[in-house]
Amino acid sequence: MNWKSYGKATAVILVLFAIGLVGYFAFSAAFPDGLEKVMEDNHVEEAEQVWTAPLSYGENWAGALIAGLIGFALTFLLVFLYLKGMRSRQKA
């Protein structure tokens, strides 16, 4: 694969994500996931969290899209830069 192919793959992933978010808000946003469901059914309250994160996943389509784009970029950069650094050390 070349960089053009990776660019296409990125575009496809992000378009699918944007479309998937529509389905998410239509069918899933109001409901808990597996662990949350088990906690809810057993009346387990979530305790105060130790770390306050700077961002959230967003509360509507646009907010979630922005959160997703930020998460996508951060994850890509972190993995890419780490592996590139690793690769440079191998060559040295």
Place this chain on the structure above:
Amino acid sequence: MLLGEVNTHIPDGLMDPVVVGLGWAIALPFIALAVYKLNKKVDERMVPFMAILAAGIFVAQMLNFPVGGGTTGHLVGAALAVILLGLYGGILVLTTILVIQCLVFGDGGLTALGLNLLNMAVIAPLVSYGVLRLLKKHQSLAVPLAAWASVFLAALACGLLLALSYTISGGDFGIVASVSIPAMAGWHAIIAIGEALITTGVVVFISRVAPEMLEMGKNQEVKEAVV
């Protein structure tokens, strides 16, 4: 509940501190081993591929899907990562995603990160890898079963950890075993079907449009299974 409030991974304060420590103690050596193994030999071709796959799994994990009974599930992506990148690449990718989700988006507690890493970045990739190896001779089943088993067994582990927390703490943390284990196993047996369908769909698609990607993970047997 709105997406902004969602905390889909283990939060702080749910598990007994001993179990929290156990999570870190087990997860970190596996992650260190994965980093060490990847350090020894990173394929240049895998660098952008791993980065895009990691980023793709990050956004895919945001998209919960309904599984009935007022419950949703989301892709973990461990089997997909292991199929495409191998065991150590899969562990590294899932670790990166979970750390970003925790530190940047508050998904999963900071103290519970070790447990989330254990379940989703260690157990799920190891199970995926094991099933793929085990089913070499039954290749058409390998991908969906690896994906299903990775989610089911990771969730079962979570149920066991909830039970262990309850027992150690005398009920102050966790959930009693008779409830936590069947509940986690039951819901995730269904959620894992979604994981299996999505993973198989993506792998079949990739095998059609870019089969060389499957070679990068050195899982040639998987490619043969789906082409």
